[in-house]
Amino acid sequence: MAARLSRHELSDLCLGKPPLRSLSVNDTVADALAALKKIDDNYVTVWNCHHSFIRKQQTAISKCTTCACIGKVCMVDIICFLSKPQNLSSPSAALHSPLSALIHQTSPLLVRHLPPTASLVEAIDVMHEGVQNLVIPIQNLFECFDSNTLRHNNNSTYCWITQEDVFRFLLNSIGVFSPTPANPINTLGIIDTQNLFAVCYDDPASSALDLLSLSLIYQSSVAIVDPNGKFVGEISPYRLNSCDEGVVPAMATLSAGDFTSYIDCGGPPEDLVQLVKERVEEKNLLELLHDETGLSSWSSFSSSCSSDEESCSGKNWKLGGYSGRVGRRSEAIVCYRWSSLVAVMIQALAHRVSYVWVVEEDGTLTGIVTFQGMLKVFRDHLKSMC
Incomplete structure (x- = not known):
């Protein structure tokens, strides 16, 4: 097989x-x-x-x-x-x-x-x-x-x-790889603790810019942690891809924690919208507030999302099926060291992401599992059978 x-x-x-x-x-x-x-x-x-x-x-x-x-x-x-x-x-x-x-x-x-x-x-x-x-x-x-x-x-x-296409294809024949997919991920050597990108909740959102660029290369994300290293959220490239250039003022002025609330599906809270406007004025970045710059009006973002928790509509959002861009709430996807490979794989595919965060029972962030890491397991199995 x-x-x-x-x-x-x-x-x-x-x-x-x-x-x-x-x-x-x-x-x-x-x-x-x-x-x-x-x-x-x-x-x-x-x-x-x-x-x-x-x-x-x-x-x-x-x-x-x-x-x-x-x-x-x-x-x-x-x-x-x-x-x-x-x-x-x-x-x-x-x-x-x-x-x-x-x-x-x-x-x-x-x-x-x-x-x-x-x-x-x-x-x-x-x-x-x-x-x-x-x-x-x-x-x-x-x-x-x-x-x-x-x-x-x-x-x-x-x-x-x-890589997502390949994993969906492999999932249809997951029984071929038995019993490996049922093994805990900590026994397969695929938990990455080196390329772990994180900022603190109160850090400026702009401090995550370089990490976001790196996360695109590693197909991961930027974690948000509290002072004790507890995982509290993420600034996800997958979430940001559902936004448009109208979130730039928020990225430039808010903390990492507030920024995740700002881009959450359903639209930013009014207090954050007002806070962004005030800080843009304080920093003399007034050109960000005007349509004639070529940027779309940043304030239009607040009305571009529906109240639906699963999807959004409006000029800044696209709906679609498997190939479409889908707006999601910003809850991060997590697993544990003892989670099975197939469970983690299904989590990632179900949420249209290429990674799953690994946390301890107390919420401490310990690593991340990516599609690239999981591919190694299937690659080695196929090589051994050919």
Whole structure:
């Protein structure tokens, strides 16, 4: 059974996947912001060519010898970029920065082109190295894309496969790996205590900016702890991806604890809205309050969420199914050292995150389990059976 599972090709995981919307590295931060608001995905791909669905630049396809995805950009990248001290005083200028300003030096390592004939084991191998998204050419038996679908060199379109896609596929055959999935995670060596990013509740939310950027690389999050090391919440990239640039003033002025309340689904409390406004005025960051800067009105965020605890609606929120961006309340997902691998795996998949925090019975934060760590277990099992 394991050998048969390992022979599956990536084309099997691509069924039903939509073509990627791409931006050129020469586009601007504002272009990326506009793109993220138009698509039902948390990320937009960045390419080394000039084929951008924002600008509809289909020119010179024949002159472009190599079209390659060199990274990806999400709303968290934009929020962190606009929240930097040098950009707070002039957000309109920051929005006109080239997209290369958002591409971290490790970004090319997070995406990898693979052929659709590559095996599941090959996919798990490269993801174990830290690759998060596999860019796969779409093989079409029928032409089903609209006229606005961008094509790269050789008239190609692409989709991508995430670590979440691989885990959902593995979950359908979880019995093949028995009894390993039932083992406690502390016996499998997958609890990460090194790459543990945390800030204190009363620390400025802005102190988490660099950690948020790192959490995107490690597909984790930024924990919030009290002075005794007790886990009290998180600033989650997955939650921030459901927001827009309107949360920048809050990121620049609130504490980490208050910021999590501000971005919680249902809208920020009125007292926090007023507090942000007062502090923005105190810091002379008045340009953040005006629409003409290119930022959306930050105050509109307070009315953009519904009272539904599970989902939000409004111009800053997108609803959707498995591939959509879904607003969630900001309760963090936790497990214990003795939790089983399959239980942790299901927790992550159910909540559309790639990590689960590990805490002690008294709430002390002790580690984190990520998809990449869990992949090692399945990779070793498949290797041993082939």
